[in-house]
Amino acid sequence: MKWIAIALFAAVALLLPFFAGDFYVNLASQIYIAAIFALSLNLLVGFGGMTSLGHASYLGVAAYVSALMTTRYGLHHGAAALISILGTVAMAAFFGLIALRATGLGFLMITLALSQVLWGLAYRMSNITNGDNGITGITRPEPFGISLESPAAFYWFALITAVIAFVMMTVFVSSSFGSSLKGVRDQPRRMAALGFNPWMVRWITFVYAGFWGAISGLLYVYYNKYIHPTSLSTTSSAEALLGVIAGGSGTLAGPAVGAALVLLLKNYVSAYVERWNMLLGLVFLFIVLVMPEGIVPGLQKLAARLRRRSS
Amino acid sequence: MNVPSSSLALEVTDLNKAFGGLKVTQGVSLSIRPGERRLIIGPNGAGKTTLFNQISGDLRPNSGRIRMFGEDVTRLSPYQRAHRGLSRTYQIITLFGGDTLEHNVTLGLLGLLPSRWQMWRPLSSYRHLVTEAHRTLDSVGLLHLAGHSVSELAYGEKRRLELAMALAQKPRVLLLDEPLAGLSDGERATVKALVASISKDTTVVMIEHDMDTALDLAETVTLLNYGRVIVDGERDQVIADERTREVYLGA
Numbered sequence: 367m368k369w370i371a372i373a374l375f376a377a378v379a380l381l382l383p384f385f386a387g388d389f390y391v392n393l394a395s396q397i398y399i400a401a402i403f404a405l406s407l408n409l410l411v412g413f414g415g416m417t418s419l420g421h422a423s424y425l426g427v428a429a430y431v432s433a434l435m436t437t438r439y440g441l442h443h444g445a446a447a448l449i450s451i452l453g454t455v456a457m458a459a460f461f462g463l464i465a466l467r468a469t470g471l472g473f474l475m476i477t478l479a480l481s482q483v484l485w486g487l488a489y490r491m492s493n494i495t496n497g498d499n500g501i502t503g504i505t506r507p508e509p510f511g512i513s514l515e516s517p518a519a520f521y522w523f524a525l526i527t528a529v530i531a532f533v534m535m536t537v538f539v540s541s542s543f544g545s546s547l548k549g550v551r552d553q554p555r556r557m558a559a560l561g562f563n564p565w566m567v568r569w570i571t572f573v574y575a576g577f578w579g580a581i582s583g584l585l586y587v588y589y590n591k592y593i594h595p596t597s598l599s600t601t602s603s604a605e606a607l608l609g610v611i612a613g614g615s616g617t618l619a620g621p622a623v624g625a626a627l628v629l630l631l632k633n634y635v636s637a638y639v640e641r642w643n644m645l646l647g648l649v650f651l652f653i654v655l656v657m658p659e660g661i662v663p664g665l666q667k668l669a670a671r672l673r674r675r676s677s
Numbered sequence: 678m679n680v681p682s683s684s685l686a687l688e689v690t691d692l693n694k695a696f697g698g699l700k701v702t703q704g705v706s707l708s709i710r711p712g713e714r715r716l717i718i719g720p721n722g723a724g725k726t727t728l729f730n731q732i733s734g735d736l737r738p739n740s741g742r743i744r745m746f747g748e749d750v751t752r753l754s755p756y757q758r759a760h761r762g763l764s765r766t767y768q769i770i771t772l773f774g775g776d777t778l779e780h781n782v783t784l785g786l787l788g789l790l791p792s793r794w795q796m797w798r799p800l801s802s803y804r805h806l807v808t809e810a811h812r813t814l815d816s817v818g819l820l821h822l823a824g825h826s827v828s829e830l831a832y833g834e835k836r837r838l839e840l841a842m843a844l845a846q847k848p849r850v851l852l853l854d855e856p857l858a859g860l861s862d863g864e865r866a867t868v869k870a871l872v873a874s875i876s877k878d879t880t881v882v883m884i885e886h887d888m889d890t891a892l893d894l895a896e897t898v899t900l901l902n903y904g905r906v907i908v909d910g911e912r913d914q915v916i917a918d919e920r921t922r923e924v925y926l927g928a
Binding site for chain 2: 538553
Protein backbone atom coordinates (compact mmCIF):
# COMPACT_ATOMS: atom_id res chain seq x y z
CA MET A 367 0.00 0.00 0.00
CA LYS A 368 2.76 2.41 1.05
CA TRP A 369 4.96 1.42 -1.86
CA ILE A 370 2.13 1.65 -4.34
CA ALA A 371 1.47 5.19 -3.15
CA ILE A 372 5.13 6.15 -3.43
CA ALA A 373 5.45 4.62 -6.91
CA LEU A 374 2.28 6.36 -8.04
CA PHE A 375 3.48 9.71 -6.74
CA ALA A 376 6.93 9.23 -8.32
CA ALA A 377 5.38 8.40 -11.69
CA VAL A 378 3.05 11.41 -11.68
CA ALA A 379 5.71 13.79 -10.30
CA LEU A 380 8.32 12.75 -12.88
CA LEU A 381 5.99 12.77 -15.88
CA LEU A 382 3.85 15.79 -15.04
CA PRO A 383 5.97 18.53 -16.72
CA PHE A 384 5.99 16.51 -19.96
CA PHE A 385 2.26 16.24 -20.53
CA ALA A 386 0.59 18.85 -18.32
CA GLY A 387 0.12 22.50 -19.18
CA ASP A 388 1.82 25.39 -17.38
CA PHE A 389 -1.17 25.95 -15.12
CA TYR A 390 -0.92 22.46 -13.64
CA VAL A 391 2.87 22.50 -13.46
CA ASN A 392 2.70 25.74 -11.49
CA LEU A 393 -0.04 24.33 -9.31
CA ALA A 394 2.15 21.32 -8.54
CA SER A 395 5.09 23.60 -7.65
CA GLN A 396 2.86 25.44 -5.22
CA ILE A 397 1.74 22.14 -3.73
CA TYR A 398 5.36 21.16 -3.07
CA ILE A 399 6.00 24.47 -1.33
CA ALA A 400 2.84 24.13 0.78
CA ALA A 401 3.80 20.53 1.54
CA ILE A 402 7.23 21.51 2.94
CA PHE A 403 5.51 24.14 5.04
CA ALA A 404 2.87 21.70 6.33
CA LEU A 405 5.49 19.02 7.05
CA SER A 406 7.49 21.46 9.15
CA LEU A 407 4.36 22.45 11.07
CA ASN A 408 3.60 18.77 11.56
CA LEU A 409 6.89 18.34 13.46
CA LEU A 410 5.32 20.59 16.10
CA VAL A 411 1.65 19.62 15.88
CA GLY A 412 1.82 15.93 15.07
CA PHE A 413 5.07 14.70 16.56
CA GLY A 414 5.56 17.23 19.33
CA GLY A 415 1.99 17.79 20.45
CA MET A 416 2.58 21.55 20.17
CA THR A 417 -0.32 23.06 18.24
CA SER A 418 0.94 26.31 16.73
CA LEU A 419 -1.21 28.95 15.12
CA GLY A 420 1.72 31.13 14.13
CA HIS A 421 3.81 29.01 11.84
CA ALA A 422 3.39 31.47 8.95
CA SER A 423 5.90 33.66 10.82
CA TYR A 424 8.77 31.52 9.60
CA LEU A 425 7.59 31.31 6.02
CA GLY A 426 6.82 35.03 5.94
CA VAL A 427 9.94 36.33 7.63
CA ALA A 428 12.23 34.16 5.50
CA ALA A 429 10.44 35.39 2.39
CA TYR A 430 10.56 39.03 3.46
CA VAL A 431 14.25 38.92 4.44
CA SER A 432 15.24 37.33 1.15
CA ALA A 433 13.10 39.80 -0.81
CA LEU A 434 14.57 42.80 1.01
CA MET A 435 18.14 41.58 0.73
CA THR A 436 17.94 41.07 -3.02
CA THR A 437 15.75 44.01 -4.06
CA ARG A 438 16.81 46.69 -1.61
CA TYR A 439 20.39 45.83 -0.78
CA GLY A 440 21.24 44.17 -4.07
CA LEU A 441 22.63 41.07 -2.41
CA HIS A 442 23.32 37.95 -4.41
CA HIS A 443 20.62 35.26 -4.04
CA GLY A 444 22.95 32.83 -2.28
CA ALA A 445 23.97 35.32 0.40
CA ALA A 446 20.39 36.55 0.77
CA ALA A 447 19.13 32.97 1.23
CA LEU A 448 21.79 32.27 3.85
CA ILE A 449 20.99 35.45 5.82
CA SER A 450 17.29 34.72 5.52
CA ILE A 451 17.63 31.14 6.82
CA LEU A 452 19.99 32.07 9.66
CA GLY A 453 17.81 35.01 10.67
CA THR A 454 14.63 32.95 10.64
CA VAL A 455 16.22 30.13 12.63
CA ALA A 456 17.50 32.67 15.18
CA MET A 457 13.99 34.08 15.40
CA ALA A 458 12.57 30.58 15.92
CA ALA A 459 15.12 30.03 18.70
CA PHE A 460 13.97 33.23 20.40
CA PHE A 461 10.24 32.67 19.84
CA GLY A 462 10.69 29.15 21.19
CA LEU A 463 12.04 30.55 24.44
CA ILE A 464 8.86 32.60 24.82
CA ALA A 465 6.24 30.17 23.50
CA LEU A 466 7.56 27.08 25.29
CA ARG A 467 6.99 28.66 28.66
CA ALA A 468 3.52 27.23 28.11
CA THR A 469 2.05 24.06 26.62
CA GLY A 470 -1.32 23.32 25.03
CA LEU A 471 -3.67 26.24 24.67
CA GLY A 472 -1.21 28.70 26.20
CA PHE A 473 1.41 27.72 23.64
CA LEU A 474 -1.12 28.15 20.83
CA MET A 475 -2.06 31.64 22.02
CA ILE A 476 1.56 32.77 22.34
CA THR A 477 2.45 31.56 18.84
CA LEU A 478 -0.66 33.33 17.54
CA ALA A 479 0.27 36.56 19.32
CA LEU A 480 3.87 36.51 18.11
CA SER A 481 2.80 35.97 14.51
CA GLN A 482 0.25 38.78 14.79
CA VAL A 483 3.05 41.12 15.91
CA LEU A 484 5.06 40.25 12.80
CA TRP A 485 2.03 40.62 10.57
CA GLY A 486 1.36 44.06 12.08
CA LEU A 487 4.97 45.07 11.58
CA ALA A 488 4.89 43.98 7.94
CA TYR A 489 1.83 46.17 7.45
CA ARG A 490 2.95 49.21 9.42
CA MET A 491 6.68 49.45 8.78
CA SER A 492 5.92 50.46 5.25
CA ASN A 493 9.20 52.36 4.81
CA ILE A 494 10.92 48.97 4.91
CA THR A 495 8.29 46.44 3.91
CA ASN A 496 6.31 48.64 1.56
CA GLY A 497 3.25 47.85 3.68
CA ASP A 498 0.08 46.80 1.94
CA ASN A 499 1.66 47.17 -1.48
CA GLY A 500 4.05 44.33 -0.77
CA ILE A 501 7.47 43.94 -2.34
CA THR A 502 7.66 43.45 -6.08
CA GLY A 503 10.45 43.02 -8.58
CA ILE A 504 11.87 39.92 -6.92
CA THR A 505 13.86 37.61 -9.16
CA ARG A 506 14.39 33.86 -8.99
CA PRO A 507 17.85 32.54 -8.17
CA GLU A 508 19.92 30.72 -10.76
CA PRO A 509 21.43 27.74 -8.99
CA PHE A 510 24.51 26.50 -10.90
CA GLY A 511 23.62 28.98 -13.62
CA ILE A 512 20.33 27.26 -14.40
CA SER A 513 17.46 29.67 -14.93
CA LEU A 514 14.32 28.88 -12.95
CA GLU A 515 12.12 31.22 -14.96
CA SER A 516 10.17 28.56 -16.84
CA PRO A 517 7.40 26.70 -14.96
CA ALA A 518 9.08 23.35 -15.67
CA ALA A 519 12.50 24.46 -14.39
CA PHE A 520 10.99 25.81 -11.21
CA TYR A 521 8.95 22.65 -10.88
CA TRP A 522 12.08 20.49 -10.76
CA PHE A 523 13.69 22.86 -8.27
CA ALA A 524 10.63 22.70 -6.00
CA LEU A 525 10.28 18.94 -6.38
CA ILE A 526 13.92 18.25 -5.48
CA THR A 527 13.72 20.54 -2.45
CA ALA A 528 10.45 18.95 -1.33
CA VAL A 529 11.87 15.43 -1.62
CA ILE A 530 14.97 16.42 0.37
CA ALA A 531 12.76 18.09 2.99
CA PHE A 532 10.52 15.04 3.24
CA VAL A 533 13.47 12.67 3.62
CA MET A 534 15.22 14.90 6.18
CA MET A 535 12.10 15.33 8.31
CA THR A 536 11.31 11.62 8.08
CA VAL A 537 14.82 10.79 9.28
CA PHE A 538 14.40 13.33 12.10
CA VAL A 539 11.17 11.87 13.47
CA SER A 540 12.40 8.28 13.03
CA SER A 541 15.65 8.92 14.91
CA SER A 542 16.19 8.33 18.59
CA PHE A 543 15.62 12.05 19.09
CA GLY A 544 12.32 11.60 17.27
CA SER A 545 11.45 8.84 19.73
CA SER A 546 12.21 11.25 22.57
CA LEU A 547 9.97 13.83 20.91
CA LYS A 548 7.03 11.45 20.61
CA GLY A 549 7.62 10.32 24.18
CA VAL A 550 7.53 13.91 25.41
CA ARG A 551 4.31 14.44 23.47
CA ASP A 552 2.64 11.39 25.06
CA GLN A 553 4.05 11.33 28.61
CA PRO A 554 6.14 14.40 29.43
CA ARG A 555 6.27 13.61 33.11
CA ARG A 556 7.45 10.06 32.62
CA MET A 557 10.01 11.21 30.06
CA ALA A 558 11.46 13.68 32.57
CA ALA A 559 11.64 10.91 35.18
CA LEU A 560 13.50 8.75 32.65
CA GLY A 561 16.18 11.41 32.20
CA PHE A 562 14.93 13.34 29.16
CA ASN A 563 14.74 17.13 29.27
CA PRO A 564 11.24 17.75 27.83
CA TRP A 565 11.77 21.48 27.41
CA MET A 566 14.98 21.06 25.45
CA VAL A 567 13.45 18.35 23.24
CA ARG A 568 10.55 20.68 22.40
CA TRP A 569 12.77 23.68 21.83
CA ILE A 570 15.13 21.90 19.44
CA THR A 571 12.11 20.66 17.47
CA PHE A 572 10.67 24.16 17.44
CA VAL A 573 13.89 25.54 15.93
CA TYR A 574 14.13 22.72 13.41
CA ALA A 575 10.53 23.33 12.32
CA GLY A 576 11.44 27.01 11.96
CA PHE A 577 14.30 26.03 9.67
CA TRP A 578 12.02 24.13 7.27
CA GLY A 579 9.47 26.90 7.54
CA ALA A 580 12.22 29.23 6.29
CA ILE A 581 13.04 26.92 3.38
CA SER A 582 9.38 26.88 2.32
CA GLY A 583 9.34 30.68 2.65
CA LEU A 584 12.28 31.02 0.26
CA LEU A 585 10.59 28.79 -2.30
CA TYR A 586 7.39 30.74 -1.77
CA VAL A 587 8.97 34.08 -2.52
CA TYR A 588 10.95 32.69 -5.49
CA TYR A 589 7.79 31.25 -6.93
CA ASN A 590 5.57 34.31 -6.49
CA LYS A 591 8.30 36.92 -7.06
CA TYR A 592 6.17 38.99 -4.74
CA ILE A 593 5.54 39.14 -1.00
CA HIS A 594 2.63 40.67 0.86
CA PRO A 595 1.77 40.82 4.62
CA THR A 596 -1.03 38.24 4.11
CA SER A 597 1.64 35.54 3.90
CA LEU A 598 2.34 36.30 7.58
CA SER A 599 -1.32 36.34 8.56
CA THR A 600 -3.20 34.00 10.86
CA THR A 601 -5.17 32.79 7.84
CA SER A 602 -1.93 31.55 6.32
CA SER A 603 -1.01 29.74 9.57
CA ALA A 604 -4.51 28.35 9.96
CA GLU A 605 -4.65 27.02 6.39
CA ALA A 606 -1.46 25.07 6.98
CA LEU A 607 -2.77 23.76 10.30
CA LEU A 608 -5.97 22.73 8.56
CA GLY A 609 -3.93 20.86 5.96
CA VAL A 610 -1.93 19.05 8.64
CA ILE A 611 -5.04 17.98 10.54
CA ALA A 612 -7.01 17.07 7.41
CA GLY A 613 -4.16 14.98 6.00
CA GLY A 614 -3.36 13.31 9.29
CA SER A 615 -1.18 14.94 11.93
CA GLY A 616 1.64 12.82 13.26
CA THR A 617 1.85 10.82 10.04
CA LEU A 618 4.66 11.28 7.54
CA ALA A 619 2.71 11.79 4.32
CA GLY A 620 -0.54 13.17 5.77
CA PRO A 621 0.44 16.86 5.96
CA ALA A 622 1.64 16.83 2.36
CA VAL A 623 -1.67 15.32 1.22
CA GLY A 624 -3.62 17.80 3.34
CA ALA A 625 -1.60 20.75 2.04
CA ALA A 626 -2.24 19.60 -1.53
CA LEU A 627 -5.96 19.38 -0.82
CA VAL A 628 -6.14 22.88 0.66
CA LEU A 629 -4.15 24.31 -2.23
CA LEU A 630 -6.22 22.56 -4.88
CA LEU A 631 -9.42 23.82 -3.34
CA LYS A 632 -7.99 27.31 -3.08
CA ASN A 633 -6.55 27.60 -6.57
CA TYR A 634 -8.61 25.28 -8.68
CA VAL A 635 -12.07 25.35 -7.20
CA SER A 636 -11.99 29.09 -6.54
CA ALA A 637 -12.08 29.52 -10.31
CA TYR A 638 -15.59 28.02 -10.31
CA VAL A 639 -16.92 28.72 -6.84
CA GLU A 640 -16.54 32.17 -5.42
CA ARG A 641 -16.78 31.19 -1.77
CA TRP A 642 -14.06 28.58 -1.78
CA ASN A 643 -13.60 29.04 1.97
CA MET A 644 -17.07 27.66 2.50
CA LEU A 645 -16.26 24.63 0.38
CA LEU A 646 -13.04 24.15 2.31
CA GLY A 647 -15.10 24.21 5.49
CA LEU A 648 -17.47 21.56 4.14
CA VAL A 649 -14.62 19.34 2.98
CA PHE A 650 -12.97 19.69 6.36
CA LEU A 651 -16.22 18.84 8.11
CA PHE A 652 -16.57 15.76 5.93
CA ILE A 653 -13.04 14.62 6.78
CA VAL A 654 -13.55 15.16 10.50
CA LEU A 655 -16.79 13.17 10.45
CA VAL A 656 -15.69 10.30 8.21
CA MET A 657 -11.96 10.10 8.94
CA PRO A 658 -11.38 11.88 12.25
CA GLU A 659 -7.67 11.00 12.24
CA GLY A 660 -7.17 12.51 8.79
CA ILE A 661 -7.07 11.37 5.19
CA VAL A 662 -3.93 9.24 5.25
CA PRO A 663 -4.74 7.21 8.42
CA GLY A 664 -8.34 6.99 7.19
CA LEU A 665 -7.32 5.52 3.85
CA GLN A 666 -4.90 3.14 5.57
CA LYS A 667 -7.72 1.85 7.75
CA LEU A 668 -10.01 1.51 4.75
CA ALA A 669 -7.37 -0.44 2.83
CA ALA A 670 -6.79 -2.73 5.79
CA ARG A 671 -10.51 -3.41 6.05
CA LEU A 672 -10.82 -4.17 2.32
CA ARG A 673 -7.87 -6.52 2.50
CA ARG A 674 -9.39 -8.38 5.41
CA ARG A 675 -12.68 -8.75 3.60
CA SER A 676 -11.09 -10.07 0.43
CA SER A 677 -8.97 -12.65 2.25
CA MET B 678 20.61 8.56 63.78
CA ASN B 679 24.08 10.04 63.60
CA VAL B 680 25.17 8.80 60.21
CA PRO B 681 27.23 11.27 58.14
CA SER B 682 24.95 12.51 55.39
CA SER B 683 27.26 11.62 52.51
CA SER B 684 26.87 7.92 53.32
CA LEU B 685 23.07 8.13 53.09
CA ALA B 686 21.37 7.16 49.84
CA LEU B 687 18.53 9.55 50.46
CA GLU B 688 18.24 12.20 53.11
CA VAL B 689 15.17 14.38 53.48
CA THR B 690 15.43 17.21 55.99
CA ASP B 691 12.50 19.16 57.38
CA LEU B 692 10.48 19.10 54.16
CA ASN B 693 7.35 21.24 53.93
CA LYS B 694 4.79 21.53 51.18
CA ALA B 695 1.38 23.18 51.17
CA PHE B 696 -1.27 23.48 48.46
CA GLY B 697 -2.93 26.73 49.45
CA GLY B 698 -3.90 26.24 53.06
CA LEU B 699 -3.62 22.47 52.89
CA LYS B 700 -0.36 21.32 54.45
CA VAL B 701 0.45 18.05 52.71
CA THR B 702 4.02 17.66 53.93
CA GLN B 703 4.92 18.97 57.36
CA GLY B 704 8.48 18.85 58.57
CA VAL B 705 9.20 15.44 57.11
CA SER B 706 12.71 14.10 57.64
CA LEU B 707 13.96 10.73 56.43
CA SER B 708 17.37 9.06 56.45
CA ILE B 709 17.70 6.08 54.18
CA ARG B 710 20.90 4.04 53.98
CA PRO B 711 22.26 2.63 50.69
CA GLY B 712 20.66 -0.71 49.92
CA GLU B 713 17.89 -0.19 52.46
CA ARG B 714 14.32 -1.33 51.79
CA ARG B 715 12.03 1.33 53.18
CA LEU B 716 8.27 1.03 53.25
CA ILE B 717 6.17 4.16 53.55
CA ILE B 718 2.68 3.58 54.88
CA GLY B 719 -0.19 5.77 55.93
CA PRO B 720 -3.89 6.25 55.30
CA ASN B 721 -5.25 7.88 52.14
CA GLY B 722 -4.30 11.53 51.97
CA ALA B 723 -1.37 11.10 54.33
CA GLY B 724 0.89 12.79 51.76
CA LYS B 725 2.83 9.74 50.61
CA THR B 726 2.68 10.37 46.86
CA THR B 727 3.25 14.11 47.39
CA LEU B 728 6.41 13.22 49.28
CA PHE B 729 7.50 11.01 46.36
CA ASN B 730 6.79 13.78 43.90
CA GLN B 731 9.06 16.10 45.85
CA ILE B 732 11.84 13.51 46.01
CA SER B 733 11.57 12.88 42.25
CA GLY B 734 11.42 16.60 41.47
CA ASP B 735 7.90 16.75 40.01
CA LEU B 736 6.98 19.10 42.86
CA ARG B 737 9.09 21.78 44.52
CA PRO B 738 8.92 21.78 48.31
CA ASN B 739 8.20 25.09 50.05
CA SER B 740 11.14 24.50 52.33
CA GLY B 741 13.52 21.76 53.36
CA ARG B 742 16.33 19.82 51.73
CA ILE B 743 16.60 16.62 49.72
CA ARG B 744 20.02 14.98 49.38
CA MET B 745 21.05 11.95 47.35
CA PHE B 746 24.36 10.39 48.34
CA GLY B 747 25.31 13.65 50.01
CA GLU B 748 24.47 15.85 47.02
CA ASP B 749 21.77 18.47 47.43
CA VAL B 750 19.20 17.81 44.69
CA THR B 751 16.41 19.99 46.11
CA ARG B 752 16.46 22.42 43.21
CA LEU B 753 17.28 19.99 40.42
CA SER B 754 14.79 19.08 37.67
CA PRO B 755 13.39 15.54 37.49
CA TYR B 756 15.62 14.66 34.51
CA GLN B 757 18.73 15.84 36.36
CA ARG B 758 17.84 13.64 39.31
CA ALA B 759 17.35 10.71 36.92
CA HIS B 760 20.91 11.21 35.70
CA ARG B 761 22.08 11.05 39.31
CA GLY B 762 20.57 7.60 39.70
CA LEU B 763 16.95 8.15 40.72
CA SER B 764 14.12 6.17 39.10
CA ARG B 765 10.48 5.91 39.94
CA THR B 766 7.24 4.19 39.03
CA TYR B 767 3.80 5.72 39.18
CA GLN B 768 0.72 4.78 41.11
CA ILE B 769 -1.33 5.63 38.02
CA ILE B 770 0.20 3.64 35.17
CA THR B 771 2.21 5.96 32.92
CA LEU B 772 3.31 4.06 29.85
CA PHE B 773 3.58 4.76 26.13
CA GLY B 774 0.36 3.04 25.18
CA GLY B 775 0.70 2.98 21.40
CA ASP B 776 4.23 1.58 21.41
CA THR B 777 5.65 -1.89 21.93
CA LEU B 778 6.99 -3.14 25.25
CA GLU B 779 10.43 -3.24 23.71
CA HIS B 780 10.15 0.43 22.74
CA ASN B 781 8.99 1.41 26.24
CA VAL B 782 11.96 -0.20 27.94
CA THR B 783 14.40 1.04 25.29
CA LEU B 784 13.20 4.59 25.97
CA GLY B 785 14.03 4.00 29.62
CA LEU B 786 17.56 3.02 28.63
CA LEU B 787 17.89 5.87 26.13
CA GLY B 788 17.00 8.50 28.73
CA LEU B 789 20.39 8.19 30.41
CA LEU B 790 22.49 8.01 27.24
CA PRO B 791 23.91 10.84 25.11
CA SER B 792 22.42 9.17 22.02
CA ARG B 793 18.99 10.47 23.06
CA TRP B 794 19.96 13.66 21.19
CA GLN B 795 20.99 11.79 18.06
CA MET B 796 18.91 12.87 15.07
CA TRP B 797 19.56 10.50 12.19
CA ARG B 798 19.72 6.95 13.53
CA PRO B 799 16.49 5.12 14.46
CA LEU B 800 16.17 3.91 18.04
CA SER B 801 15.53 0.35 16.86
CA SER B 802 18.97 0.26 15.17
CA TYR B 803 20.71 0.36 18.56
CA ARG B 804 20.98 -3.40 18.82
CA HIS B 805 22.69 -3.39 22.21
CA LEU B 806 19.85 -1.30 23.68
CA VAL B 807 17.27 -3.67 22.27
CA THR B 808 19.20 -6.65 23.67
CA GLU B 809 19.39 -4.93 27.04
CA ALA B 810 15.65 -4.14 26.90
CA HIS B 811 14.90 -7.78 26.16
CA ARG B 812 17.00 -8.85 29.13
CA THR B 813 15.04 -6.52 31.39
CA LEU B 814 11.71 -7.70 29.95
CA ASP B 815 12.84 -11.26 30.57
CA SER B 816 13.60 -10.45 34.20
CA VAL B 817 9.98 -9.35 34.73
CA GLY B 818 8.60 -12.25 32.68
CA LEU B 819 7.36 -10.20 29.73
CA LEU B 820 9.90 -11.17 27.07
CA HIS B 821 7.33 -13.17 25.08
CA LEU B 822 5.32 -9.93 24.64
CA ALA B 823 8.28 -7.70 23.65
CA GLY B 824 6.91 -6.96 20.18
CA HIS B 825 3.34 -6.38 21.31
CA SER B 826 1.70 -3.03 21.87
CA VAL B 827 1.24 -1.89 25.46
CA SER B 828 -2.46 -1.45 24.77
CA GLU B 829 -2.78 -5.24 24.43
CA LEU B 830 -1.48 -5.86 27.94
CA ALA B 831 -3.51 -6.94 30.95
CA TYR B 832 -3.40 -4.63 33.96
CA GLY B 833 -0.99 -6.78 35.93
CA GLU B 834 1.40 -6.94 32.99
CA LYS B 835 1.36 -3.15 32.71
CA ARG B 836 2.38 -2.93 36.37
CA ARG B 837 5.31 -5.18 35.66
CA LEU B 838 6.28 -3.10 32.63
CA GLU B 839 6.22 0.02 34.84
CA LEU B 840 8.72 -1.73 37.04
CA ALA B 841 10.80 -2.91 34.08
CA MET B 842 11.21 0.63 32.74
CA ALA B 843 12.56 1.81 36.07
CA LEU B 844 14.75 -1.27 36.63
CA ALA B 845 16.28 -1.00 33.15
CA GLN B 846 17.97 2.20 34.28
CA LYS B 847 19.80 0.35 37.08
CA PRO B 848 18.91 3.10 39.52
CA ARG B 849 20.80 3.80 42.73
CA VAL B 850 17.55 4.90 44.35
CA LEU B 851 14.23 3.45 43.23
CA LEU B 852 10.89 4.91 44.26
CA LEU B 853 7.96 2.51 43.89
CA ASP B 854 4.54 4.10 44.19
CA GLU B 855 2.07 1.32 45.05
CA PRO B 856 3.53 -1.37 42.78
CA LEU B 857 0.88 -3.83 43.97
CA ALA B 858 -2.19 -1.62 43.47
CA GLY B 859 -5.07 -3.39 41.77
CA LEU B 860 -3.29 -6.73 41.32
CA SER B 861 -4.77 -10.20 41.83
CA ASP B 862 -3.27 -12.52 44.45
CA GLY B 863 -1.23 -14.39 41.86
CA GLU B 864 0.15 -11.21 40.32
CA ARG B 865 0.91 -9.86 43.77
CA ALA B 866 3.16 -12.84 44.47
CA THR B 867 4.90 -12.32 41.12
CA VAL B 868 5.58 -8.62 41.68
CA LYS B 869 6.60 -9.26 45.28
CA ALA B 870 9.19 -11.77 44.12
CA LEU B 871 10.38 -9.23 41.55
CA VAL B 872 10.84 -6.49 44.12
CA ALA B 873 12.54 -8.93 46.47
CA SER B 874 15.01 -9.84 43.73
CA ILE B 875 16.16 -6.24 43.12
CA SER B 876 19.92 -5.95 43.61
CA LYS B 877 21.18 -4.53 46.90
CA ASP B 878 23.01 -1.89 44.86
CA THR B 879 19.62 -0.25 44.56
CA THR B 880 17.99 1.48 47.49
CA VAL B 881 14.25 0.88 47.39
CA VAL B 882 11.65 3.22 48.84
CA MET B 883 8.13 1.88 48.45
CA ILE B 884 4.67 3.22 49.12
CA GLU B 885 2.19 0.41 49.58
CA HIS B 886 -1.23 -0.14 51.07
CA ASP B 887 -1.11 -3.90 51.05
CA MET B 888 0.68 -4.39 54.36
CA ASP B 889 0.50 -8.19 54.33
CA THR B 890 2.63 -8.39 51.20
CA ALA B 891 4.71 -5.27 51.55
CA LEU B 892 5.86 -5.73 55.14
CA ASP B 893 7.84 -8.84 54.15
CA LEU B 894 9.81 -6.72 51.69
CA ALA B 895 10.63 -3.93 54.11
CA GLU B 896 13.48 -3.58 56.54
CA THR B 897 12.38 -0.22 57.84
CA VAL B 898 8.98 1.46 57.89
CA THR B 899 7.85 5.08 58.00
CA LEU B 900 4.29 5.85 58.99
CA LEU B 901 2.88 9.12 57.66
CA ASN B 902 -0.36 10.77 58.67
CA TYR B 903 -1.62 14.25 57.77
CA GLY B 904 1.73 14.98 56.15
CA ARG B 905 3.77 14.21 59.27
CA VAL B 906 6.07 11.36 60.16
CA ILE B 907 4.30 9.57 63.01
CA VAL B 908 6.60 6.60 63.51
CA ASP B 909 9.90 5.81 61.83
CA GLY B 910 12.21 2.87 62.42
CA GLU B 911 12.85 -0.86 62.16
CA ARG B 912 9.90 -2.81 60.79
CA ASP B 913 8.90 -4.80 63.87
CA GLN B 914 9.33 -1.78 66.08
CA VAL B 915 6.95 0.28 63.94
CA ILE B 916 4.35 -2.48 63.73
CA ALA B 917 4.39 -2.94 67.48
CA ASP B 918 4.11 0.78 68.09
CA GLU B 919 0.95 1.99 69.76
CA ARG B 920 0.63 4.95 67.36
CA THR B 921 0.65 2.70 64.31
CA ARG B 922 -2.32 0.79 65.64
CA GLU B 923 -4.00 4.06 66.44
CA VAL B 924 -3.66 5.41 62.90
CA TYR B 925 -4.62 2.15 61.24
CA LEU B 926 -7.29 0.83 63.53
CA GLY B 927 -8.56 4.12 64.82
CA ALA B 928 -8.33 2.73 68.36
